[in-house]
Amino acid sequence: MTTYTYRQAVSFGEHRMMLRPREAYDQHLLDAALVIDPVPVDVRWLQDVLGNSVAVARFDRRATRLSIDSRLRLDHRPGEVQHVDIEDYARVYPFTYSSEDMPDLLRSIERRHHDPQRRIDGWARRFVDPSGRTDTLAMLADMTAAIRREFTYVARAEKGTQTPIETLERRKGTCRDYAMLMIEAVRALGFAARFVSGYVYNPRGARAGAERPGSERVGGGNTHAWVRVYLPGSGWVEFDPTNGIVGSDGLIRVAIARDLYQAVPISGTWAGFPGSFIGMDVTVDITVDAATPVASQRGPLPPASATAAHHGTDRKEPAPC
Known part of the structure; x- marks a missing residue:
């Protein structure tokens, strides 16, 4: 309401x-x-x-x-994380999207926030194995978990969204701030990513009725925001950096866009x-x-x-x- x-x-x-x-x-x-x-x-x-x-x-x-x-x-009926099936050529990062997919993914790879000192790039590269053998899904899961672990969630009712640089500097933000930070970070690595607006709930904590305090996932009680990344073989896969969720467990999609102002x-x-x-x-x-x-x-x-x-x-x- x-x-x-x-x-x-x-x-x-x-x-x-x-x-x-x-x-x-x-x-x-x-x-x-x-x-x-x-x-x-x-x-x-x-x-x-x-x-x-x-x-x-x-x-x-x-x-x-x-x-x-x-x-x-x-x-x-969300799918299980272990069922994410990535094409052989994309299981190890870096990889290049196929020539058939690239034309439709280009706008979702383009960076949208000014980063002259490439600070987002530097932060994103911390999740890449220097040996050159980085597991694609593990890297994205690590980034999702790192935002959940290292940043402080602060609900903010006033208008506006922090830039990814501001979120990185302040180490705190809302779900939409975290989503935009992760989108820019994975785009810096060459991934196609989109913004998702919808709802988050605890599939186990909400069984007996409306969710009780303590059973809610962070961002519940309001609209929620997270990220989709395109992975060859499974298509668009959900990543919620606010709650550290990989996959769509407890995430109900309403709107998908390249930028949050479209959703x-x-x-x-x-x-x-x-x-x-x-x-x-x-x-x-x-x-x-x-x-x-x-x-x-x-x-x-x-x-x-x-x-x-x-x-x-x-x-x-x-x-x-």
Whole structure:
């Protein structure tokens, strides 16, 4: 449930919502409901250039409150990390993507942040074996674990995202800061990487109902962000540096983009007297069906039902996490 509140009635411009999880072999949307108050005059759906589902709402009335309630039920069956199968030529770093894949991966390899002193490059190279025989998956897993271990997670509700250099210097940040640091680091090594916005949950800790304090993974209770890296043989593989997760265990994808500003959960405008805006509030609750037993390590995880809320801003800034 995402709620915006105002001191006086305001009018609302067009709002774009990226709330519908992406269909894939490991996650299937069983049911979805989007309830908006005040009721919009029109809601239309579209797919953006990267295949994300986007709802566009238009309004014709003023109000002191705007609420967006997204309720989802998914069959979530993440693959096991040991099932990541990498082509022989790519199992050891460095390698070059095939000529067939490269044209479609180039924009996801391009660096997007200025690094004149190549500090990100230097940090990324620490995970490369000087002998020239670096296991590709192990290297990426080590980088994921290092961010989780060496940086301090600090939730930040205000707008904006740190640059990768700032995150490296401060040694702290939010999930979106960590995601952008890792994206730039793996791109510095020649990998194709993308930003993912979605939800994180503990498949075991959420069985009896909404997640309890202590059972949540870091970044829960809000929208979450992580990284996808393209590995020949398995395609796009998830890496969550905030929680040290490799694979999609407990990660529900909603939007995928080359840059985080292409994956803002909610964006829109409002018009009214200056100072009318009071604030915004968000809650995300995820429950795993108790009737389905937790699978063994070789089996799929049980389906998850999600009551999901998203926290966007009227200035099109990324959601906090």
